[in-house]
Amino acid sequence: EATREIHARSPGVQVVVLSMHASKEHVLQALMAGAVGYVLKEAAGAEVVTAVRAVCAGHRYISPALGLLPQEVDLLTTAGGPLASLSARERQVLQLVAEGKSSADIAQRVHLSRKTVETYRSRLMKKLGVSDVTALVKFAVQHGLTPPG
Known part of the structure; x- marks a missing residue:
């Protein structure tokens, strides 16, 4: 919800979600709402810095702890559907x-x-x-x- 609101009010802002939810559905919802990064709270700390740096460099960042391959994330969000x-x-x-x-x-x-x-x-x-x-x-x-x- 917050991601959608931030994206709606300030479309240029890049959102990295910090969440306790590790399901594909939660990741997909965050990405579809406009997030460009997703980090699990349990893996926070240095990983948050890594995520912010990746996003600032123009890349999407998905926590490796989620076990999603970059191709799988691309397929979830841009499958041509x-x-x-x-x-x-x-x-x-x-x-x-x-x-x-x-x-x-x-x-x-x-x-x-x-x-x-x-x-x-x-x-x-x-x-x-x-x-x-x-x-x-x-x-x-x-x-x-x-x-x-």
């Missing part, structure tokens, strides 16, 4: 729709007009080939764009 065609803002709106937020709530949260949010919602349905909000929510859930647990 329907999510790959969405902008960060479209993914953000999709996630908020899936969380049950109204257009007015989303507009206030991401600092857009309600009409602009409705345009995003309509564009998402067209891009993803769905005809209603229920199908949009189902798509988001199936692709891990809802908050864990």
Whole structure:
């Protein structure tokens, strides 16, 4: 949630997530929300410095303790599937729709007009080939764009 908010307010900021969660789903959600790094709390310390340096150099950093290969991370985030065609803002709106937020709530949260949010919602349905909000929510859930647990 914080990553999405930071990315929405300051798109140029590079976010490195420090988390206790070691699942692929959590990593994917963080990356899809705009994070460029993911470090486990248990491996913190020098690894945080390594992650920040990697991100500052323009690279993505995923904690080796997660056991994910760089190719696997790339596949998770850019597999050419329907999510790959969405902008960060479209993914953000999709996630908020899936969380049950109204257009007015989303507009206030991401600092857009309600009409602009409705345009995003309509564009998402067209891009993803769905005809209603229920199908949009189902798509988001199936692709891990809802908050864990």
